[in-house]
Amino acid sequence: MSGTAVPATMRGVYLPGDSTAVIKEIPVPEPGPGQLLLRVGASGICGSDIGYIYREHKTHRGVDGPAYRGVVTGHEPSGVVVAAGPGCREYGVGDRVIVYHIAGCMTCDNCRRGYQISCTGAARAAYGWQRDGGNADYILVEETTCVRLPDELSYVDGALIACGFGTAYEGLRRVAVSGEDDLLVVGLGPVGLAAAMIGRGMGARRIIGVEPSARRRAWADGLDLFDATVGVDAPGEAIAELTAGRGTSTAIDCSGSRAGRGTAVENTAEWGRVSLVGEGGTLETEVSDTLLHKQLTLHASWVTSVPAMARLAGNLVRWGVRPEVVVSERLPLAEADAAYRLAAGAGTGKVCLVADDMAGS
Missing domain, CATH: 3.40.50.720 (NAD(P)-binding Rossmann-like Domain)
Known part of the structure; x- marks a missing residue:
């Protein structure tokens, strides 16, 4: 993917709160300092999205008003870096990564321990809830929320590690x-x-x-x-x-x-x-x-930490465990509405959205 040109626009999935999923054409963002632009390989659909966003927009964990801010959905993405902003040191173009689904302030005690899920700063924002998430062709992420995806694991494996397996x-x-x-x-x-x-x-x-x-x-x-x-x-x-x-x-x-x-x-x-x-x-x-x-x-416990997620990815390789075996349905982004219907009750196992050209990677 390192030589792939990035288009000006992309598809993103939104949840109006009426048990439907809507695809919109939106601009592809450009990475700023400390940020990476990923081409999404796979993005899982989480049960919390169904209960708090898909059926109706609900207040969640003390948030003032609905927790979902009308952004691109999906907090379980993995993908490959296609552009890196100034100051990125750990990852560059061509690196495969898993995205930890909370971007924290990185200065509070919880963030310093790697538990950005429990960030107490005003800057805390969850992908797919308060900032654009992974149910799209591309996602803009903070480098601090990325974990390396081992070569032995697929993008679908990575998407599952991002939330459910980490939890x-x-x-x-x-x-x-x-x-x-x-x-x-x-x-x-x-x-x-x-x-x-x-x-x-x-x-x-x-x-x-x-x-x-x-x-x-x-x-x-x-x-x-x-x-x-x-x-x-x-x-x-x-x-x-x-x-x-x-x-x-x-x-x-x-x-x-x-x-x-x-x-x-x-x-x-x-x-x-x-x-x-x-x-x-x-x-x-x-x-x-x-x-x-x-x-x-x-x-x-509530999710996991960034360091623990990195250890989990390595352990899965060592154990010979492939998370993707729990996926019962894989659908392309264009079929997001059908994917959410499956995740909301008709599916058996995990439901994932996958990029057509990266599903087996």
Whole structure:
């Protein structure tokens, strides 16, 4: 791509908030100091986009008014650098990168630790929410939000690392999953599937999945990621049978539901560790027998850090794990409306928009 001319205009996808996706022709931006222009190779559709932007524009996490500012959508892009602005030092034309989806102030404590997701500065802006995102032919990004995409991984792999796999990895890091652990994964959407793949890479000896949708359980079973999957009708009985009555030493809730979180904490063994990564809903649990007497440790995490995302990309190569296997539908940018309809309910696994000429790269 290093010799490819950049056009004057490009396509970008917008979400009016009425369960449709609209493509508009817009100018291709030019990179300023510390910025890179990427040709987008793939861009994932996230469940948070469906709940807070696609169906209607909602206030999100204390934002004054709707969090979506009418920008190009998509906070899960990966691509190749086609132009670099003044002062860029780490990446140049031809480099393949993953985009961490929050551009922070880079001066607050959270940004200095690499957790731009928790930036406390006024300059914080999320791609696809407050600044133009990756559902486009090109995206303008801050160099500080980029992570190198290993040659062994595709652009679709990179798009999945940008959000869902990063989220699952951070949650499993918090509970320190290892070869001594069984892992319970609650909610087998894209993040739950990512948790199973990463948990296996981290050494978990047995992985059990819980999911109410028979269609999603069948999809997960077909991917051969779990030792067993169970539904939500008396999941505790099935988990007890699979673990000789002990429960699992680690659990991660990816469902974002009260029932799912309850399943996670109720079926974790004594001295176990529980990670909460699913957005929304509430946590409601009996405290004494369920938490105190079992000596449970609860962790909550929100996405991951830029350094951890870089380590994850390298670990996936080392483990021989390809995130793209959880993608059930890949559609070109021109079919963004159909892609969002699939992601909003009709799809089975992850839905990605891909560039026609870069889908296999």
